[in-house]
Amino acid sequence: MKFIEFQSHIGCLPNLKLHYAEVPKHILEKAGGVGSRHLCSLNSSEKFHCGLVALGEGRGYIIVNKKRLKSLHLKQGDEVQVYIEPDPSKYGMEMPEELEALLEQDEEGSAVFETLTDGQKRYIIYYVSQVKSSQKKIDRAILLIKNLKTMPPGKFDFRYLLGLPPREE
Helix, strand or coil: CCCEEEEEEEEEECCCCEEEEEECHHHHHHCCCCCCEEEEEECCCCCEEEECEEEECCEEEEEECHHHHHHCCCCCCCEEEEEEEECCCCCCCCCCHHHHHHHHHCHHHHHHHHHCCHHHHHHHHHHHHCCCCHHHHHHHHHHHHHHHHHCCCCCCCHHHHCCCCCCCC
């Protein structure tokens, strides 16, 4: 698959508090199905990394965050031209240089990181990449990988990863 272009609309899932571009059943099948990773552009905007998520009845959706909706002047119900192509990145999003360098230097941390699910890896990559300062990216990468290496076996715990106390039950 090289790329796919199709007309869609902006929908909303109020229970999840998110907006999306709907992917029709025939496009979802052609694009690789639920869980496949892509680069997406809406109305010829800058491309962004996305995954195809199940919507029901064979359809799917691409999450469109509030910032992107605002920058494109889109709202629920608006028609949108969607362009998707396969995502060539290893993790489904760009790896920050700071995290990549840390994983190259820390064999144990890298080994544990590679045992995670793709979604867990993307969470770590996303969390590190959300700050602008290179030093803050380094600090976040060190914190996450240090906590990842000491995380008790079994259930992956985001709070533990971030150095937060467990939720009170």
